[in-house]
Amino acid sequence: MHFSALWPYLGLPPEKVSFVYWASMLMGYVSDGAYYCRGGFHKFADSLVTGLKQAGGEIYFKSKVSKINVCDNRVQSVLLASGQVIQAETVISNADMLQTVHDMVGKEYFPKRYLSRLQRMQTSCSIFVVYIATDLDLVQAGAHHEAFYYHELNHEVNYNNALQGEVSWMSVTVPTLLDDGLAPKGEHLIVLTALANYDQAENWQQAKADYMKKMLDFADSKINNLKSHILFIEAGSPATMQRYTLNNKGAAYGWAMTPEQVGASRIANKAPIEGLYFAGHWTMPGGGVYGVSYSGVQTAQKVLGLTRQDELWALCASTDGEL
Structure with a gap:
């Protein structure tokens, strides 16, 4: 009963939540402990901003994306609500997946089978x-x-x-x-x-x-x-x-954390459009701070074409500037 009391972390009661995902969360606490950001959770976001800038990245705040432009099944650019167009061969979206697919890209660019699967997914x-x-x-x-x-x-x-x-x-x-x-x-x-x-x-x-x-x-x-x-x-x-x-209906965990919607059963990090990837709680492996953080690692590996995670860490350790 005491263990199951932590079910709100995943947004579903024990009868509905994925046991494998819940057990992974619990083992993370048991083996590594639970950590909190000194100074508030925004410090975690601040550290991501610092890391991105150190790697040569640039951040546009308060810049809503209106469209992800696609041509010949490959992403080409991103259109901001301001009218600015940013050329990009790779786009990683951690936004609401239905908004990304339906509104920012357009359903006409996705296979019908892919759209049908999205339609069957249950939101948290x-x-x-x-x-x-x-x-x-x-x-x-x-x-x-x-x-x-x-x-x-x-x-x-x-x-x-x-x-x-x-x-x-x-x-x-x-x-x-x-x-x-x-x-x-x-x-x-x-x-x-x-x-x-x-x-x-x-x-x-x-x-x-x-x-x-x-x-x-x-x-x-x-x-x-x-x-x-x-x-x-x-x-x-x-x-x-x-x-x-901008998550649909304020969904706190992306897709609901059911056995049918976590891990390999979640929507893959790579979309069926060249250069389009997903990160965050709408894609593998699932929701929660640990889940979405690891999702970023998985997506980075795919974008860089790395087969093993240790290759990613080695690349990060050896890189001073841009990747």
């Missing part, structure tokens, strides 16, 4: 997150860096409750218990997270306040007096996740 659920700053002494309150709280020990019920908009469980993360530099002295940050169904609310802008109240009430029942010590509070709904990530 989204999440609802509440961000809190508090002056409550969380050490004295007995809070932990991360904890999962459940009213119901049947996780299938918990999952279904979440999809129906009921808050019967959540994860509570207090990053300042590990990294006190994230907040002024005497204050803490708290993140409340629960799975959520995008289609559960007709208008998330209207439903957001009520859902946030449910989560805050639940958290207050676990951390006494939390509600009376809030300095700042903000929430992100599935609509928020969709707006900022």
Whole structure:
């Protein structure tokens, strides 16, 4: 029961999630431990930006891609919403796969069998997150860096409750218990997270306040007096996740992490168009930080034509500038 309590990391309860993928995640924690970014998770993204620039790359922020141009079954360029065209023999998309295939490239460039498979794939659920700053002494309150709280020990019920908009469980993360530099002295940050169904609310802008109240009430029942010590509070709904990530319905894990949709059963990193590749939680091996990070490694190998992973690491270690 304690092991299965970590199922929200993959977005599906034990009865539905891929056991192989879940076991791989758990073994990673057991053998290597769980790591967190000192200074906040954005430090991970910052390190990727630094590495890309050091390798000669250039980053365009706030530059939405409108079209990936294809000719003779090969990518040729990328068109930005600004009208700028960037020539490219290789394009790697970590965007929503349906948007990449249907909108940015165009269904007419893909085999019908490939499109049919995409149509059969099941999208994962989204999440609802509440961000809190508090002056409550969380050490004295007995809070932990991360904890999962459940009213119901049947996780299938918990999952279904979440999809129906009921808050019967959540994860509570207090990053300042590990990294006190994230907040002024005497204050803490708290993140409340629960799975959520995008289609559960007709208008998330209207439903957001009520859902946030449910989560805050639940958290207050676990951390006494939390509600009376809030300095700042903000929430992100599935609509928020969709707006900022452009993932369909705010999907938090790409395709759902079922046995039929992880590992080799997920959509391959290489598309059936020359020069087009995928990375991230819509492609192999699956969702989660470890999964999408390894997906980048797999895709890099394919782009560079390397058959073994150690060849990639050797190339990275021996390269000072551009690859």
